[in-house]
Amino acid sequence: EDQVTQSPEALRLQEGESSSLNCSYTVSGLRGLFWYRQDPGKGPEFLFTLYSAGEEKEKERLKATLTKKESFLHITAPKPEDSATYLCAVQASGGATNKLIFGTGTLLAVQP
Amino acid sequence: NAGVTQTPKFQVLKTGQSMTLQCAQDMNHNSMYWYRQDPGMGLRLIYYSASEGTTDKGEVPNGYNVSRLNKREFSLRLESAAPSQTSVYFCASRGGPSNEKLFFGSGTQLSVL
Helix, strand or coil, X not given: CCEEEEECCEXXXXXCCCEEEEEEEECCCEEEEEEEEECCCXXXXXXXXXXXXXXXXXXXXXXXXXXXCEEEEEECCCCHHHCEEEEEEEEECCCCCCCCEECCCEEEEEEC | CCCEEEECCEEEECCCCCEEEEEEECCCCCEEXXXXXXXXXXXXXXXXXXXXXXXXXXXXXXXXXXXXXXXXXXXXXXXXXXXXXXXXXXXXXXXXXXXXXXXXXXXXXXXXX
């Protein structure tokens, strides 16, 4: 069964304290892995798509990497405005092309 | 550019009541989706519409119906609401040059008493 597991569930950092969020996945064939950011009371907002092991993408203080079993979202020198829930999702190549499987998210709090 | 617009933002229903959640997108996207988000669970797909005139069941379709009214609008109907349908509902769309991305609305918080 296709599955996505994110860890930790919650993470509290001091401003400037770098860390990583993990997304482990089990899928029959990976079509794409997606990272989204969700602020309280809002819908998820797209961050990155990764397609193959070894691929990396960056945006400001965020860097996403992908292996055959997991993805990491690295946050370098975070600021309070980076506080949000970060969601990971995978799209399987064998299933319906419109179906994404979401993890439960990591709630990140960055304290000044 | 409004993106994906959902109404209402909040709704309280009594068990057995019916209601329709409205969703519209102005990005000329072909695909539209309805998800629900519950604490401790990931976003789960209720129904989707790959193109105007087509709809398909997602992971948790029971108790819901959908209508793809035209290319812009995709509504979700609860015919007889149950407490288990208390959730936050998100509409999303995908298509165009950024076909890989889902664009989400701001959500509807629904409580069924």
